[in-house]
Amino acid sequence: MASQGLGREHSVQDLIAKSRDKKGKRFVEKLMPIVLVTIALISVLTTVGILFTLIFETFEFFQRVSITDYLFGTEWLPFSGSEPLFGVLPLVLGTLKIAVIAACVAVPLGIAAAIYLSEYATDKTRRIIKPVLEVLAGVPTIVYGFFALTFVTPMLQELIPSLKIFNALSPGIVVGIMILPMIASLSEDAMSSVPNSIREGALALGATKLEVSLKVVLPAALSGIIASVVLAVSRAIGETMIVSLAGGATPTFDLNVTGSIQTMTAYIVQVSSGDAGYGTTIYYSIYAVGFTLFIFTLIMNLLAQYISKRFREEY
Amino acid sequence: MKYLNDTTVMKRMKSRLTMNKVWKTIFLLATLLALLTLVILLVRIVSQGAAHLSLDFFNNFGSRFPEKAGIKAALIGSIYLMLIIAPVSMILGIGTAIYLEEYAKKNKFTDFIRMNISNLAGVPSIVFGLLGLTIFVRMLYLGKSLLAAGFTMSLLILPVIIVASQEAIRAVPKDQREASYGMGATKWQTIVRVVLPAAIPGILTGSILALSRAVGETAPLVVLGIPVILQFLPDGLLSQFTTLPLQLYDWAKRPQEEFQYVAAAGIIVLMVLLVIMNSIAIFIRNKFSKRY
Numbered sequence: 117m118a119s120q121g122l123g124r125e126h127s128v129q130d131l132i133a134k135s136r137d138k139k140g141k142r143f144v145e146k147l148m149p150i151v152l153v154t155i156a157l158i159s160v161l162t163t164v165g166i167l168f169t170l171i172f173e174t175f176e177f178f179q180r181v182s183i184t185d186y187l188f189g190t191e192w193l194p195f196s197g198s199e200p201l202f203g204v205l206p207l208v209l210g211t212l213k214i215a216v217i218a219a220c221v222a223v224p225l226g227i228a229a230a231i232y233l234s235e236y237a238t239d240k241t242r243r244i245i246k247p248v249l250e251v252l253a254g255v256p257t258i259v260y261g262f263f264a265l266t267f268v269t270p271m272l273q274e275l276i277p278s279l280k281i282f283n284a285l286s287p288g289i290v291v292g293i294m295i296l297p298m299i300a301s302l303s304e305d306a307m308s309s310v311p312n313s314i315r316e317g318a319l320a321l322g323a324t325k326l327e328v329s330l331k332v333v334l335p336a337a338l339s340g341i342i343a344s345v346v347l348a349v350s351r352a353i354g355e356t357m358i359v360s361l362a363g364g365a366t367p368t369f370d371l372n373v374t375g376s377i378q379t380m381t382a383y384i385v386q387v388s389s390g391d392a393g394y395g396t397t398i399y400y401s402i403y404a405v406g407f408t409l410f411i412f413t414l415i416m417n418l419l420a421q422y423i424s425k426r427f428r429e430e431y
Numbered sequence: 432m433k434y435l436n437d438t439t440v441m442k443r444m445k446s447r448l449t450m451n452k453v454w455k456t457i458f459l460l461a462t463l464l465a466l467l468t469l470v471i472l473l474v475r476i477v478s479q480g481a482a483h484l485s486l487d488f489f490n491n492f493g494s495r496f497p498e499k500a501g502i503k504a505a506l507i508g509s510i511y512l513m514l515i516i517a518p519v520s521m522i523l524g525i526g527t528a529i530y531l532e533e534y535a536k537k538n539k540f541t542d543f544i545r546m547n548i549s550n551l552a553g554v555p556s557i558v559f560g561l562l563g564l565t566i567f568v569r570m571l572y573l574g575k576s577l578l579a580a581g582f583t584m585s586l587l588i589l590p591v592i593i594v595a596s597q598e599a600i601r602a603v604p605k606d607q608r609e610a611s612y613g614m615g616a617t618k619w620q621t622i623v624r625v626v627l628p629a630a631i632p633g634i635l636t637g638s639i640l641a642l643s644r645a646v647g648e649t650a651p652l653v654v655l656g657i658p659v660i661l662q663f664l665p666d667g668l669l670s671q672f673t674t675l676p677l678q679l680y681d682w683a684k685r686p687q688e689e690f691q692y693v694a695a696a697g698i699i700v701l702m703v704l705l706v707i708m709n710s711i712a713i714f715i716r717n718k719f720s721k722r723y
Contacts (some may be wrong), residue, residue: 228461256647281449354555356650417553
């Protein structure tokens, strides 16, 4: 009898039947997907929140400032008491100056580093250099800003005596250094995923390593490389602390890179740290500028996704 | 029977081989330039700031006088902020990752969530600051508090944690799940007892790296209006606070040269904090991650 009882207790079928009867367990099984989908929706809610915030407060801004004055105005003088001017173009131009200088630094260096790591470096070298690039990518932007202001600017002033303390050149170069690891690492990924058979085919035909790199691997990985550049430039456009510290606070509408400038992000920081009163036109202007910035980066991110999807070579 | 004339081949190949060597050196130099920048940056900051590092520096609050300025409030504030961000962002991030990897069906809705996350990752941090200012500081009346900043930063690093967790969960082989189902486990039991334990090293590594990004982040906090200098320590979730990067921003902006050294000393502390966090992440990755 006893052994029979034991056998019954340990029968798998019984255990399954028993566990089916547990109401709590069935409840958990049904509840968890609902809990998890709710959590997953928070990321969607964040996007909705960003859009809602930006659109709502920007709308408030355009009740006070005409939209054409904002989009096409070439003077940004929000603090001139009686007649403030809100033409966003100087801020956009300041941002573009930084992005272009950063790209000039980061694109050639980043792609060169990617070619070296993917085509020339031995496994051992790669294992040393890649983590260092990761460290470079992990340095907080405030540290880069300090570096630009206290090291790069004085160094550049030795070369270009007319360079002001606050200028576009120094933060532009440092932003370039900041986005370099991103271009190098993403481009290296794109090049490494080009199959070896293609390389070996070219080598067998008598091509040198350089020719294989530039004429075979680079074209094959081009979509990934361009996508990495677009993403990195989008990062440069949204970069805040480096340009706030070293770029200055003078929105100008010219192509001069040696004088003080102001980017969209730096303007938002300037107003936020100055504690503009809630409800003033200046307060709402940071949302309008933020919205403009958001549109810029969104377009670039979508472009990067489109490029890497549309032009990807499948092997 | 000689098809190739060695001398002509060598003559023609020579310039191409030289080009190969020249460019190899150029590529190497470009790579080393990036490394050199890192070295210069570190050497410069250590040489500027090391002299100012002392016990007083850790015990003093912010001050208008460079010799009295310390990072007590900022360091404690950064650590408190981390203690809020870590649980909030990890619960949200891991939950979303489990949903996407284990439950989500292949349909438009899932694609929409995925696309949304990848776009959220590209939104500049300062825009998250604007979001936090409107939603958390003003609409939810949290003020310029630890909680408002913690929520804002959690949303900022959420996409990174989701993607890292997804990769870790995806790396758990299917046989393990099927073995668990075969033993009669339910889906949730399988997730909690099989998938998550196997994926947790990867999830932790990704989360700590994301958290170290949040610790170094300045822009959203400036937008929220978090004060840069405080003479007291935060005493609750709704208390005012300041963080290391904010304190550094304030010091770096000051015209007096002495504050540059104070800022450099603060940067050393921040970098050491980040190095510790990264080392923990790497340790977890090397020690606990399994390869299947």
